[in-house]
Amino acid sequence: MRREEKTRRFLISLLVVVFVLGLTASYGCGKKETKVEKIKIALILPSTKDDMSWSQGMYEGVMDAQKELGVDNVEVNVTEQMPDPVNAGAAIRDYANKGFNIIIAHGSQYQNPVMEVAKDFPNVTFAYGTAFQTATNVFAYDPEAQDGAYIFGVLAAKLTKTKTVGIVGPVKTGDAIKYNYGFKQGVDSIDPSIKVLESYTGSFGDTIKAKEMATAQIEAGADILTGTAQQSVGAIQAVAEKPGVYWFSNDVDQSSLAPDHIIASQAYKWKDVVLYIVDNYKKGKLGGEVISLSLSNGRIEIVFNPKLKSTLITPEIEKLFNETLEKIKNGSIKVKLP
Amino acid sequence: MGNFFQTRVIVSIFSAGIRLATPYLLASIGEMLDQRSGVYNLGIEGIMLIGAFLSFYTSLKTGSLMLGILMAIIVGLLMGLLSAFINVTMKAEQGISGIGIYMFGFGLSGLLFRLTMGAIVTIDGFKSTPIPILSKMPYIGEIFFNQNWMVYLAFLLVPISYIVLFKTTFGLKIRSVGENPSAADSLGVSVEFVRYVCIIIGSVLAALAGAFLTIGQQKAIFVENISAGRGFIAIALVYFGRWQPTGVMIGSLLFSILDALQIRVQIANIGIPYEYAVMAPYIITIIVLVFVAQHRIGGPTALGKPFERCK
Numbered sequence: 029m030r031r032e033e034k035t036r037r038f039l040i041s042l043l044v045v046v047f048v049l050g051l052t053a054s055y056g057c058g059k060k061e062t063k064v065e066k067i068k069i070a071l072i073l074p075s076t077k078d079d080m081s082w083s084q085g086m087y088e089g090v091m092d093a094q095k096e097l098g099v100d101n102v103e104v105n106v107t108e109q110m111p112d113p114v115n116a117g118a119a120i121r122d123y124a125n126k127g128f129n130i131i132i133a134h135g136s137q138y139q140n141p142v143m144e145v146a147k148d149f150p151n152v153t154f155a156y157g158t159a160f161q162t163a164t165n166v167f168a169y170d171p172e173a174q175d176g177a178y179i180f181g182v183l184a185a186k187l188t189k190t191k192t193v194g195i196v197g198p199v200k201t202g203d204a205i206k207y208n209y210g211f212k213q214g215v216d217s218i219d220p221s222i223k224v225l226e227s228y229t230g231s232f233g234d235t236i237k238a239k240e241m242a243t244a245q246i247e248a249g250a251d252i253l254t255g256t257a258q259q260s261v262g263a264i265q266a267v268a269e270k271p272g273v274y275w276f277s278n279d280v281d282q283s284s285l286a287p288d289h290i291i292a293s294q295a296y297k298w299k300d301v302v303l304y305i306v307d308n309y310k311k312g313k314l315g316g317e318v319i320s321l322s323l324s325n326g327r328i329e330i331v332f333n334p335k336l337k338s339t340l341i342t343p344e345i346e347k348l349f350n351e352t353l354e355k356i357k358n359g360s361i362k363v364k365l366p
Numbered sequence: 367m368g369n370f371f372q373t374r375v376i377v378s379i380f381s382a383g384i385r386l387a388t389p390y391l392l393a394s395i396g397e398m399l400d401q402r403s404g405v406y407n408l409g410i411e412g413i414m415l416i417g418a419f420l421s422f423y424t425s426l427k428t429g430s431l432m433l434g435i436l437m438a439i440i441v442g443l444l445m446g447l448l449s450a451f452i453n454v455t456m457k458a459e460q461g462i463s464g465i466g467i468y469m470f471g472f473g474l475s476g477l478l479f480r481l482t483m484g485a486i487v488t489i490d491g492f493k494s495t496p497i498p499i500l501s502k503m504p505y506i507g508e509i510f511f512n513q514n515w516m517v518y519l520a521f522l523l524v525p526i527s528y529i530v531l532f533k534t535t536f537g538l539k540i541r542s543v544g545e546n547p548s549a550a551d552s553l554g555v556s557v558e559f560v561r562y563v564c565i566i567i568g569s570v571l572a573a574l575a576g577a578f579l580t581i582g583q584q585k586a587i588f589v590e591n592i593s594a595g596r597g598f599i600a601i602a603l604v605y606f607g608r609w610q611p612t613g614v615m616i617g618s619l620l621f622s623i624l625d626a627l628q629i630r631v632q633i634a635n636i637g638i639p640y641e642y643a644v645m646a647p648y649i650i651t652i653i654v655l656v657f658v659a660q661h662r663i664g665g666p667t668a669l670g671k672p673f674e675r676c677k
Contacts, residue, residue, distance in 0.1 A: 078484055200640065226635070228632065239583070240625075240626070241629050244633055262589075
């Protein structure tokens, strides 16, 4: 009996020691793990990562940010072709459940699912845009698309020979509408008598329809065209068929698509936005801010196509470009938005 | 407004309408043959996408647009064989298998694009080939005879399919197989063979419709999902056209000309909100369909029913 009692006590104390040791050990391990833990970024795209516009811009931004932070420190997962916010909502929740730290839903249409899921995962950072509504763990981002568009409007007004320019729009919403406002005001600032043709396909991705729309605008006399969204690669084909007709691009540098027709592109530097979000996440700030992309904060840049810059952009126009850019940056020109 | 009805604008509306009608017409004439034989193929959107990609990629790699067309024909043939095997030999539920074929084509074209190209590239497609003398006619020449050969082909298929369907023995077989396969079978017509042929021709035409969206354009690109639902509209146009070649052509033209018109109405900026303009072709087509449906001609009686020989 006595011996049995002794062994039992011994076993119990041994258990306690092991338990305590185990606790401290796992505590130590846990602490160590959080230090070297990878940051996991999930990206949800409305179209494809190689659409030469909106989605590709952000995809490259995330990949560049990963390169800069070290491939071993950041894991990236991408879900493409999610135009429907309901499906996207399921993907967002799935990523949050799998322990992703930062989830970027790249579109204004994702506002509701992002806000909903964000409530259930207070330790995860969410980001989406173009948008303004934030929460403690939700960043919104907002490219000031109208500023570059204003400058393009100024250039278009200087370059048009037919006194007619055109805008091939997708759907009258978000980014596209701001861009179009900027372009129109830029044209007006030079010569209000210039006709601005404006029409919308009602879709973001129907390249064939965008092409037809651009063709119709060219037939109606437009010789400088512009437009936004994935479908713009279709409109560029219509421009490329007509010598002497030119295009101003948005989202990414698209000049490879029509080197003889694309004068300049307004390119968003998404990498900086992603790095900013990661940096804040590390500091423990998970959201609550609208991240602006603009020419003045350097997150948007205007890239000229070198092939056309030398032939089309005279020193006089270049001077005007630099002046307008400066005025936009210092705020003395402000595009009025609806 | 007065400006808008210039002859120049009207000519461009009709010329664009004919151009836009081409992919619908190619795909829906093929689908009409399918359905006449009693099988509907909801997968043509997917076949269009594969045809669009492979014809583009072949042209890009070989530098020959005709090889691109040949590739579209081959892939149409293979996809047709697959669809026919599923629907005719395996007697699958045609609605479900069609959606399967669509998803397969949608996914495969995107995947192949990724694996082989991975970026949007531009090549030169078919230029318009004006028909001598005819293209010089005022207005008419510009509208009808200054297009590329794929447009002419699509419109030539209307009389050709009419003659095949209504003036040849094979056409009679197609129609009887679609109306009463048991009777046709008892007279020694191979229901399976006729349906295989029709589905394969339909798929080849769908693949060519896809090729028109890429290399059928003067400047050609491929982007994922380039057909953007045109295959499904082509199926709707078969119903609109009451399974008649001329009906299908009228439907394609009506829809496309209205689309070309609404684009120009928007550009003319006469104060109609763009949402209404974008909707107009669909709404007007539905309204016309309602009136056409008054004197109803039903579809092929055996449409959608797999054929089982009575034992």
